[in-house]
Structures are given as C-alpha cells and as structure tokens.
Amino acid sequence: xxxxxxxxxxxxxxxxxxxxxxxxxxxxxxxxxxxxxxxxxxxxxxxxxxxxxxxxxxxxxxxxxxxxxxxxxxxxxxxxxxxxxxxxxxxxxxxxxxxxxxxxxxxxxxxxxxxxxx
Amino acid sequence: xxxxxxxxxxxxxxxxxxxxxxxxxxxxxxxxxxxxxxxxxxxxxxxxxxxxxxxxxxxxxxxxxxxxxxxxxxxxxxxxxxxxxxxxxxxxxxxxxxxxxxxxxxxxxxxxxxxxxxxxxxxxxxxxxxxxxxxxxxxxxxxxxxxxxxxxxxxxxxxxxxxxxxxxxxxxxxxxxxxxxxxxxxxxxxxxxxxxxxxxxxxxxxxxxxxxxxxxxxxxxxxxxxxxxxxxxxxxxxxxxxxxxxxxxxxxxxxxxxxxxxxxxxxxxxxxxxxxxxxxxxxxxxxxxxxxxxxxxxxxxxxxxxxxxxxxxxxxxxxxxxxxxxxxxxxxxxxxxxxxxxxxxxxxxxxxxxxxxxxxxxxxxxxxxxxxxxxxxxxxxxxxxxxxxxxxxxxxxxxxxxxxx
Amino acid sequence: xxxxxxxxxxxxxxxxxxxxxxxxxxxxxxxxxxxxxxxxxxxxxxxxxxxxxxxxxxxxxxxxxxxxxxxxxxxxxxxxxxxxxxxxxxxxxxxxxxxxxxxxxxxxx
Numbered sequence: 001x002x003x004x005x006x007x008x009x010x011x012x013x014x015x016x017x018x019x020x021x022x023x024x025x026x027x028x029x030x031x032x033x034x035x036x037x038x039x040x041x042x043x044x045x046x047x048x049x050x051x052x053x054x055x056x057x058x059x060x061x062x063x064x065x066x067x068x069x070x071x072x073x074x075x076x077x078x079x080x081x082x083x084x085x086x087x088x089x090x091x092x093x094x095x096x097x098x099x100x101x102x103x104x105x106x107x108x109x110x111x112x113x114x115x116x117x118x
Numbered sequence: 119x120x121x122x123x124x125x126x127x128x129x130x131x132x133x134x135x136x137x138x139x140x141x142x143x144x145x146x147x148x149x150x151x152x153x154x155x156x157x158x159x160x161x162x163x164x165x166x167x168x169x170x171x172x173x174x175x176x177x178x179x180x181x182x183x184x185x186x187x188x189x190x191x192x193x194x195x196x197x198x199x200x201x202x203x204x205x206x207x208x209x210x211x212x213x214x215x216x217x218x219x220x221x222x223x224x225x226x227x228x229x230x231x232x233x234x235x236x237x238x239x240x241x242x243x244x245x246x247x248x249x250x251x252x253x254x255x256x257x258x259x260x261x262x263x264x265x266x267x268x269x270x271x272x273x274x275x276x277x278x279x280x281x282x283x284x285x286x287x288x289x290x291x292x293x294x295x296x297x298x299x300x301x302x303x304x305x306x307x308x309x310x311x312x313x314x315x316x317x318x319x320x321x322x323x324x325x326x327x328x329x330x331x332x333x334x335x336x337x338x339x340x341x342x343x344x345x346x347x348x349x350x351x352x353x354x355x356x357x358x359x360x361x362x363x364x365x366x367x368x369x370x371x372x373x374x375x376x377x378x379x380x381x382x383x384x385x386x387x388x389x390x391x392x393x394x395x396x397x398x399x400x401x402x403x404x405x406x407x408x409x410x411x412x413x414x415x416x417x418x419x420x421x422x423x424x425x426x427x428x429x430x431x432x433x434x435x436x437x438x439x440x441x442x443x444x445x446x447x448x449x450x451x452x453x454x455x456x457x458x459x460x461x462x463x464x465x466x467x468x469x470x471x472x473x474x475x476x477x478x479x480x481x482x483x484x485x486x487x488x489x490x491x492x493x494x495x496x497x498x499x500x501x502x503x504x505x506x507x508x509x510x511x512x513x514x515x516x517x518x519x520x521x522x523x
Numbered sequence: 524x525x526x527x528x529x530x531x532x533x534x535x536x537x538x539x540x541x542x543x544x545x546x547x548x549x550x551x552x553x554x555x556x557x558x559x560x561x562x563x564x565x566x567x568x569x570x571x572x573x574x575x576x577x578x579x580x581x582x583x584x585x586x587x588x589x590x591x592x593x594x595x596x597x598x599x600x601x602x603x604x605x606x607x608x609x610x611x612x613x614x615x616x617x618x619x620x621x622x623x624x625x626x627x628x629x630x631x632x
Contacts, residue, residue: 001562003531003553004577009191011183011419022190022419026531028553028564035604038555038562039528051195051532079562087183087191087485104420107432117249118429192578194535482582491582 001084003038011088012043014095021100023089024048025074041082041089043100044074072099124326125335125342131256132171132343134263135318136164137350138402139219140212140309140463142395143369143456145351146378148302149358150369151295154278157286157352159303163310164348166506169499170474172340173481173492174316178323179332181486185320186416188480198417204469206410209314211462213406213445217243218455219399222372226392232372233450240446243403247438252325252424255408259401266350266394272382273353276360283356301521304510305460308467310348311503313474318409321416325423333490357382372456407445411438461518468514470507478504529612535577539569539607539615547621548599552577567607567615570599572627581629599627 001007003026012020025042046064050057064073081092095101112118141160148156174185181188190198220239221232246255292299319340328336358369361381367374375395380387408424414437415422421431428435449455477500481492492500531553538546548570555562568576575584576599588598602624608616617624 001555001557002568002576003555003564004535005552005579008532009194011187011191019419019421022417024195024532027528028531029526029528031526036564036609038531038564042530047530047532048195050530052199080560087181104432107436108429112432112435113429115248115428118427118435195532479578479580479583483579485579 006086007041007084007089010084012041012100013088013090014098015090015092016094018095020091020095020098024051027076038079040076040078042074042076044072047074069102072102075099121332121335125338127257127260128335128339129342129346130263131260131322132319132339133266133346133350134260134398134401135315135405136167136310136344136347137263137266137398138309138405139216139395139399139459140312140402140466141306141347141351142219142354142398143375143459144302144305144309144463145354146358146362146375147369147460148306149355149360150362150367151302152292152299153359153363154283154286154356155290155292156299156303156306157283157355158289159306160310160348160352160355161287163307164344164351166307166499166503167311167315168341168344169496170311170316170477170503171319171344172337173477173496173500174320175323175328175336175340176333176490177480177486178320179328179336180330180488180490182324182329183486184324184412184416185317185476185480186413188483188486189476190417192479192483193476201472202413202417204472205313205413208462208465208469209406209410210441210444210448211458211465212312212314213403213410213441214448214452215455215459215462216399216403216406217445218449218458219372220396220403221449222375222455223392223396223399225372226376226388226395232455236446236450239400239403240442243400243407244439244442246404247407247424247442248428248435250424252322255404255424256322259397259404262397263401265390265397268379268383268390268394269350269353269357272379272390273356273360275382276357278356278360283352295521297517297521299521300513301464301517304467304514304517305463306351307506307510308463308465308470308514310351311470311474311507312466313469314406314409316473317413318405321409321412321422325425330490354378370456371454403445407438407441410441464514464518467507467510469511471504471511474500474503474507527610529609534567534609534612534615537613537615539567539602539617541617541621542619547617548573550615551599554601564604566604567602568599568627569602570627572599572629576627585629598629600624601627 008023008026010023012022014020021043023041025047027039028036029039030036046061049060064070077091083090145160178184217239221235224235225232357378361378369375376388376391379390383390411434412422415434420433422434480486534550536549539548539550541547550567550569551573552568553564554566556565575581606619608618
C-alpha cells in the first residue's frame with residue numbers, strides 16, 4: 001500500500017457510512033532502531049494548518065490548547081480502527097460521538113438548528 | 119424510458135447551467151460591437167466545456183467521487199486550498215453578478231432600481247436552497263429556463279444572413295478595437311468554460327446516484343446541454359448584431375440590453391428579455407452558491423447533500439448561507455453590475471489553469487475511472503484547454519486594462 | 524533515544540540528502556505493508572517517478588517525460604526503511620551510498 005496515494009487526504013467514513021472529515025495526517029512512530037509503523041491517522045484543523053505552514057500549525061495548536069480542546073483537535077484515530085477501501089477510508093467508530101464532528105454538533109445546536117425550517 | 123426522461127431533463131438542466139448572465143452579456147456585447155465575427159468564441163467555448171462536463175460526469179458516475187473530492191485526494195490539501203481560494207473569490211464575483219442580473223430583470227419589468235431588489239433576491243435564493251431538494255432546484259429552474267429559447271426564435275425571426283453568421287465561426291482578426299475584441303473573446307471563453315459548472319455537474323451526478331449505466335446518458339446530456347446552451351448564446355450574439363450594431367448601441371449598461379428582442383417580438387420583447395435574463399441568472403445563482411458550498415464540504419470531507427435537511431449538515435448549510443450573504447453584499451454596495459459581470463468572466467478564464475490541469479491526471483487515473491479513462495480525443499481536448507487556459511491567464515489582466523471598457 | 528514520531532504529510536516533497544550532502548531527489552511516497560493488523564513502513568520512494576506513483580499518474584507522466592526531453596536514467600529510487608535517517612524530519616538523509624539503492628521501476632498503469 002502507498003500511504004500517500006491510498007490513504008492521505010481520503011474521505012473518512014464511519015461504520016454507518018457517515019462522512020466524518022478527511023485523513024489530514026498520518027502518524028508514523030518507531031522505537032530506536034526498529035521498523036517504523038503507522039500508529040494512526042489525524043483529523044482536524046491543527047493538522048491541516050501544520051501542512052500549510054509549521055508556524056501556523058504551532059500557533060493554532062497553542063490556541064486550541066489554551067481553549068482546553070487539545071484532546072479534540074487534532075483527533076487521532078488508532079490504526080487498528082482504520083481500513084483503507086480504495087478511494088475512501090472506513091473507520092470503526094460512531095462519527096456522531098467523536099471530536100471529528102464537534103463543530104458540526106455545535107453549529108447544529110446553536111446556529112442552524114435554531115433557524116425555522118431546519 | 120426512465121433514462122430517456124432523465125436524459126431530456128438533464129439536457130434542459132445543463133442548458134440552464136450553461137446559460138447565465140455572463141454568457142448572455144458577453145454574447146450581446148460581442149454582437150453589438152463586432153457583428154457575427156466572435157461567433158467562433160461562443161462555439162469554441164461550448165465545444166471545450168462539452169468535453170470537460172462529460173469527463174466530470176464520467177468520473178462521478180464511475181467513482182462516485184466529485185471532481186473536488188478527487189482533486190483533494192490526489193493533489194493534497196495545499197493545492198485544494200489554493201484552488202478553493204481562487205475559485206471562491208472569482209465565484210463570489212460571478213454570484214453577485216448573477217444576483218445583480220435577477221435584480222436588473224426585475225428592474226426592466228417594474229422600473230424600480232435594481233439595488234432595491236438585492237436583499238429580496240438574496241433571500242429568495244437562500245430560501246430555495248434551504249427548503250428545496252436537489253431535484254426541485256434542478257427541475258424547477260430548468261423548466262423555467264426554457265424561456266431562453268426566445269433568443270433563438272428572435273434570431274430566426276430577424277432573418278440574418280446565415281452565411282455571414284457561419285463565416286463568424288472562423289476566427290478572424292478585428293478591423294477595429296483589437297484589444298476590446300480580444301477582451302470580449304476571453305470573456306466569452308471565461309463565461310463558457312467555468313470550473314463551477316463542471317464541479318456542480320459532478321456533484322449533481324453523485325446527488326442523482328449515477329453509476330456506470332449512466333455513461334451514455336452522461337454523454338448525451340453533456341453534448342446536448344452544452345450544445346443547446348451554445349446555440350442560445352450564439353442566438354443572443356446574432357440578435358445583438360442585427361439590433362444593436364446598426365444603431366451603435368455598445369451595451370455598456372444593462373438598461374441597454376432591454377430592447378434586445380423588441381424588433382422581433384414588439385412590445386413583448388422587454389418582458390421576454392427580463393424573463394430570460396431573470397430565470398437564467400436565478401438558475402446560475404443557485405448553481406454557483408451550491409457549487410461553492412459543495413466544493414468546501416467535499417474538500418474537507420463533510421456531509422453534503424441538497425437532499426438532506428439543513429440540520430443534518432450544519433456546516434454545509436452555514437457555508438451556502440455565508441456564500442449568498444457575501445454575494446448579495448457585493449452587488450448591494452458594489453460596482454456597476456455589467457462591469458462586474460464582464461470582469462468576473464475574464465477573471466474566470468484566468469483561474470482555468472489551476473482547475474483544468476487536474477483533469478489531465480484524474481481522467482487517466484484508473485483508480486477513479488477504471489477502464490473508462492480518457493481516449494486520445496478527450497485527452498487532446500483537455501491538453502488544448504490547458505494550453506488555452508495558460509494563454510488566457512496571461513493575457514487576461516493586460517486585456518482587462520486595455521480592452522476592459 | 525526515545526520513541527520517535529513523525530507525520531507522513533510533513534515529509535512530502537522534502538529533499539533527501541545523500542551521504543555527501545548532495546540532494547538525491549524529493550521524498551514523495553511512503554510504501555507500507557499490513558502484517559498482523561499492523562501497518563509497517565517498508566520503503567520510501569524518491570524522485571520524479573515517486574511523484575508519478577503518488578499521483579497515480581504513470582500514464583500521463585510517461586507522455587510528459589517523452590515531451591519534455593529524454594527519459595531520465597534515474598527516474599527515482601526506493602529507499603528501504605532502515606536506510607533513511609529521519610532523526611531530523613526536515614532534512615532526511617540517506618544512510619547508504621546512492622549506488623546501493625534500487626531504482627524505482629516504471630509502474631504498469
């Protein structure tokens with residue numbers, strides 16, 4: 001498998017088929033001298049920002065930490081739950097309960113859901 | 119049977135997608151200033167977009183991914199964001215021109231200044247998207263869009279010398295105002311070959327759940343829709359050449375557009391122009407708003423569908439709301455809508471390289487289109503459009519300065 | 524040395540340096556293999572061919588190469604995981620001479 005071609009930037013779909021963001025980052029880790037392995041994928045604005053410019057990423061990470069949301073952004077999904085399926089990536093979680101949809105939930109409750117006809 | 123109905127519907131819809139204030143205005147200007155000489159630009163733009171739209175539909179039908187999906191997936195976040203920013207800037211200009219077009223149409227009929235209509239039109243656009251499903255928008259607007267056929271009838275009724283019209287299909291050098299000539303040519307191409315149209319078309323194919331059995335329908339819809347759209351644009355050009363050129367009307371303000379069909383239809387003329395302009399622009403405003411919201415949602419992997427309730431995809435709903443608001447704000451406070459229209463069409467041409475180069479890769483990528491990769495002809499057309507796009511991108515700004523007005 | 528962690532997306536398009544400090548090409552793709560539910564990196568791909576691989580663009584890429592001058596002798600390299608020093612992720616370095624690297628063969632698609 002080619003990690004960039006077959007996994008990075010792909011659509012994330014939860015186990016019920018709901019879209020939950022894209023693979024914004026892939027994390028490799030290794031013990032000294034050992035073979036590197038993929039430990040997980042990341043979703044979120046902090047990971048995206050780091051790809052645009054390291055300083056932007058660092059700044060956004062600080063901002064998120066100060067707001068006490070470092071656990072939610074970036075949201076890291078362990079590799080054990082990830083299955084690349086061709087042009088998409090399926091994740092064995094319930095999207096609605098994850099931080100990947102935190103913004104979506106907040107907007108639904110506080111903005112869009114309050115407009116008549118929503 | 120179902121397929122045939124869908125095909126007919128698709129053709130009508132994509133005529134609606136193709137024809138908007140930009141194509142009407144630029145064609146009218148071309149006719150008013152240069153007679154039939156710029157017909158080639160209309161035909162060339164139509165032909166190019168026909169191929170690109172077919173490819174967008176093919177990618178969507180085979181892979182169930184849209185063009186923006188595939189661009190993010192293959193070219194990464196940076197390229198996607200660059201494209202998004204460029205397209206969003208230009209599309210907002212175009213959107214406000216379209217909203218302006220609906221307002222101008224209302225002004226033709228009521229006499230009340232176009233700016234007063236802006237908030238009402240913006241709210242109407244938003245409400246249609248908020249409450250409507252994809253098929254309501256698609257079919258409602260396209261049924262209304264049939265009124266634009268009046269331009270073809272008008273052209274026919276005025277008995278142009280068809281040989282002279284056909285001679286315009288071959289590009290010739292202008293005998294006066296060369297910079298203006300080329301600027302209008304670029305604007306016509308920009309009005310025809312719009313990335314938004316292709317992105318929207320591929321999103322529509324996914325919304326309508328196309329699969330490989332739709333490949334033939336897709337071909338018919340792309341060729342038919344873009345073909346008819348170009349014929350209608352060409353008809354606008356012909357009518358303008360016959361009506362405006364002899365009278366020296368240069369179409370520098372929208373008010374000058376109103377008598378376009380009066381020679382052909384008498385006192386119904388103004389109402390027909392208003393109806394055609396209003397409907398075409400409303401359709402285009404809906405399409406551009408949705409296209410931008412789709413592009414954002416797809417690039418970031420959110421849920422998106424016009425068939426869901428707004429609550430089920432809050433981020434997508436918020437995006438189109440913001441898009442409509444920004445577009446309306448621009449025309450409400452901003453410049454003359456005709457200048458805005460023509461400049462934004464030329465700017466669209468300048469954004470083309472970024473949007474079209476990915477087609478070359480995606481349409482030859484078996485991960486997306488399987489065995490339905492581009493043939494030689496399709497690839498040749500993409501290459502041609504890419505080359506054309508680079509030329510346009512380079513010449514747009516100088517032409518804007520020397521030939522813009 | 525403790526456990527090291529890096530992001531694949533931040534490695535992309537980084538210049539890889541040879542032992543003598545000369546650039547060898549850009550890192551464009553990371554090849555991995557699934558083994559017992561884990562996903563191990565087996566090699567890093569470097570150079571123009573690696574870019575084609577990542578864009579799944581062999582079909583187009585070959586044509587482009589034909590148009591833009593002769594075929595290069597070294598379209599790209601495959602660097603085994605233990606031959607790339609990533610202790611500074613912004614400056615990946617080879618741990619072996621370039622001559623020991625396997626060339627990246629053209630893809631079939």
